[in-house]
Amino acid sequence: MSDATAALEQHGNDPFLQHHFSNQQQQADAGKIGMWLFLVTEILLFGGLFVGFAIMQSLHREAFMQAHHHLDRSLGFLNTLVLLSSSFTMVMAVDSARTNRRKRTAVWLILTLVFAGVFLGVKYVEYSHKFAEGLLPGNYYHHPGDTVPGQFMFFSFYFMMTGLHGIHILAGMAAIGWALRRSLRGDFSGKYYTPVDLVGLYWHLVDLIWIYLFPLLYLIR
Amino acid sequence: MSAPAQASEGKTYSKVLLALFALTVITVLAASVDFGSGNAVIALVIASVKASLVALFFMHLRHEKSMNAIIFVSGLLFLGVFLTLCVIDTDTRDVIRPANPPRVAAPARPR
Numbered sequence: 001m002s003d004a005t006a007a008l009e010q011h012g013n014d015p016f017l018q019h020h021f022s023n024q025q026q027q028a029d030a031g032k033i034g035m036w037l038f039l040v041t042e043i044l045l046f047g048g049l050f051v052g053f054a055i056m057q058s059l060h061r062e063a064f065m066q067a068h069h070h071l072d073r074s075l076g077f078l079n080t081l082v083l084l085s086s087s088f089t090m091v092m093a094v095d096s097a098r099t100n101r102r103k104r105t106a107v108w109l110i111l112t113l114v115f116a117g118v119f120l121g122v123k124y125v126e127y128s129h130k131f132a133e134g135l136l137p138g139n140y141y142h143h144p145g146d147t148v149p150g151q152f153m154f155f156s157f158y159f160m161m162t163g164l165h166g167i168h169i170l171a172g173m174a175a176i177g178w179a180l181r182r183s184l185r186g187d188f189s190g191k192y193y194t195p196v197d198l199v200g201l202y203w204h205l206v207d208l209i210w211i212y213l214f215p216l217l218y219l220i221r
Numbered sequence: 222m223s224a225p226a227q228a229s230e231g232k233t234y235s236k237v238l239l240a241l242f243a244l245t246v247i248t249v250l251a252a253s254v255d256f257g258s259g260n261a262v263i264a265l266v267i268a269s270v271k272a273s274l275v276a277l278f279f280m281h282l283r284h285e286k287s288m289n290a291i292i293f294v295s296g297l298l299f300l301g302v303f304l305t306l307c308v309i310d311t312d313t314r315d316v317i318r319p320a321n322p323p324r325v326a327a328p329a330r331p332r
Binding site for chain 2: 029032033036037039040043044047048050051054055058059073077080081084085087088090091092095096099200201204205207208211212214215216219220221
């Protein structure tokens with residue numbers, strides 16, 4: 001039997017190797033490059049909001065200063081710790097998958113989902129507090145007793161940025177749920193764990209964006 | 222995937238998590254002290270250190286093929302171009318002479 005036939009035989013036996021790749025390594029590398037390209041588009045998507053925030057903040061310093069006092073710094077701090085922890089549990093899930101420990105992979109993924117849920121729960125508390133006080137974006141802003149005008153602008157950015165970030169958390173939770181289902185089904189091994197790896201990359205990017213959102217929104221002075 | 226297939230990196234990741242926690246505490250503490258315009262710089266520098274830790278360790282960029290890092294960094298570079306040009310524009314509108322000064326009829330000179 002020639003080498004080519006042998007390779008083909010082996011190829012046919014691996015249900016997780018797409019026919020257009022010659023081996024798992026090549027498939028994993030291609031997947032990762034694709035994921036990184038996608039992450040760059042995500043950075044540029046949020047980048048537009050960051051640039052807009054920087055410009056409006058430099059033009060309306062006083063309004064942004066006053067407005068950010070309405071945010072609860074301790075809740076933002078708590079959520080930062082929660083999200084950093086979720087990144088840790090996510091990377092541990094990838095690590096367990098890589099080292100062939102299937103049960104642990106599932107446990108770490110479940111923990112990541114729990115942290116993501118806590119993050120959204122805290123966000124819900126924050127949002128409902130803002131709604132109740134009339135701290136809303138643009139036209140809907142109706143907070144009584146303001147001394148500095150233009151604070152609605154800060155809340156337009158606040159809700160756009162944290163809202164878009166929250167949507168990414170939801171999408172990430174769906175992706176983690178999918179990885180969890182496949183992991184419970186026993187799809188992953190030390191040889192094939194690209195899906196967990198890529199979901200992890202996405203999750204860390206969501207964390208990365210929050211790392212910048214937290215000081216910009218909660219800590220400016 | 223240059224890391225050996227079997228060794229777990231759990232200990233490294235735990236240390237990175239602790240460093241990230243510590244930096245978060247530092248950034249909150251630094252924000253409660255008034256450094257004037259230095260506050261924003263400090264906050265962004267700490268955020269960038271945290272982001273680098275996440276990218277290098279959690280996102281495996283330090284082990285990864287350099288192609289992935291090139292893609293990531295070039296994305297950041299373009300974000301930098303975007304931000305810099307926008308800020309240069311809006312921050313200098315008052316100091317740069319208007320390109321098209323309003324045409325006002327010159328007042329008649331007294332003799």
